[in-house]
Amino acid sequence: MLITMRYTILFLTGIFLLASLGCAQRQSATSVPDTSLEAAQGQDEEFDLLSDDFFSDAPSSVHEPVYYDPLEPMNRIFFEFNDKLYYWVLKPVNTAYSAVVPVDFRYCFGNFFTNLSAPIRLLNNLLQGKFSDAGIVLSRFLINSTLGVYGLGDPALVDFDLEPKPEDFGQTLGAWGVGEGIYLCWPILGPSNARDTLGFGVDVYSHPVVYLNDDLLVSAAYYSGNKVNLLSLNPEAYDDLKKYSLDPYVSMRQVYLDYRRNKIKDKAAKQNVVDEL
Numbered sequence: 261m262l263i264t265m266r267y268t269i270l271f272l273t274g275i276f277l278l279a280s281l282g283c284a285q286r287q288s289a290t291s292v293p294d295t296s297l298e299a300a301q302g303q304d305e306e307f308d309l310l311s312d313d314f315f316s317d318a319p320s321s322v323h324e325p326v327y328y329d330p331l332e333p334m335n336r337i338f339f340e341f342n343d344k345l346y347y348w349v350l351k352p353v354n355t356a357y358s359a360v361v362p363v364d365f366r367y368c369f370g371n372f373f374t375n376l377s378a379p380i381r382l383l384n385n386l387l388q389g390k391f392s393d394a395g396i397v398l399s400r401f402l403i404n405s406t407l408g409v410y411g412l413g414d415p416a417l418v419d420f421d422l423e424p425k426p427e428d429f430g431q432t433l434g435a436w437g438v439g440e441g442i443y444l445c446w447p448i449l450g451p452s453n454a455r456d457t458l459g460f461g462v463d464v465y466s467h468p469v470v471y472l473n474d475d476l477l478v479s480a481a482y483y484s485g486n487k488v489n490l491l492s493l494n495p496e497a498y499d500d501l502k503k504y505s506l507d508p509y510v511s512m513r514q515v516y517l518d519y520r521r522n523k524i525k526d527k528a529a530k531q532n533v534v535d536e537l
Contacts, residue, residue, distance in 0.1 A: 335445035368412040373486045375411025384427035393425040430459025434524035451516035
């Protein structure tokens with residue numbers, strides 16, 4: 261298992277580097293047209309795919325692309341694959357699972373999965389210098405693992421008012437100033453980008469389930485169980501997105517990117533307040 265995870269990290273790192281260095285042309289359909297003098301003369305402007313300035317919120321006289329998706333044809337194929345997987349496999353499994361397992365039990369299982377992944381949140385809070393939040397993560401883990409009966413309950417929130425502090429390595433990279441790179445839609449895993457793909461690999465390797473067993477099937481069963489349980493608590497999210505979207509692929513891409521960018525911006529905003537104080 262450890263060897264497999266090392267190869268996974270190396271593979272994802274390679275994808276990350278290729279995404280940042282191997283793409284030579286923007287193909288964003290939603291970009292505002294470039295009206296600068298240089299663009300009128302046909303000159304190509306150099307840019308850094310992993311620079312947060314590429315997605316800056318500041319007004320620009322040139323253009324401000326909403327996304328960077330040069331691999332859209334491939335991503336759409338994987339999106340269609342995931343769509344079929346959802347309707348042919350995940351949705352029927354979710355329907356049966358929801359019918360058999362009461363909702364209170366499903367919330368308990370969700371608490372258990374969240375509690376077991378506490379080392380990921382602890383590590384990334386520390387890497388971002390958020391030591392107070394890291395202390396809260398550790399306190400929540402200890403309280404929920406004992407009083408909460410192995411994390412099935414959440415007395416840390418209910419009784420001690422300790423709110424979760426979710427962090428992952430993709431957010432950590434963003435807090436360090438690493439740009440998101442190109443948009444990616446992975447089979448089974450779903451929407452991502454170059455930065456979050458690398459972050460996902462590090463998070464997988466930081467999860468304790470990797471060290472508690474050396475069987476890939478057990479890890480796959482754990483991951484699948486977590487996703488099915490999460491889906492059972494939010495059963496209509498994907499159906500609603502498709503129902504109200506002219507192009508579900510575009511909607512999914514924008515929802516994902518907006519969600520991730522907002523999480524990074526929240527950190528940046530908080531840090532600005534601290535710096536001003």
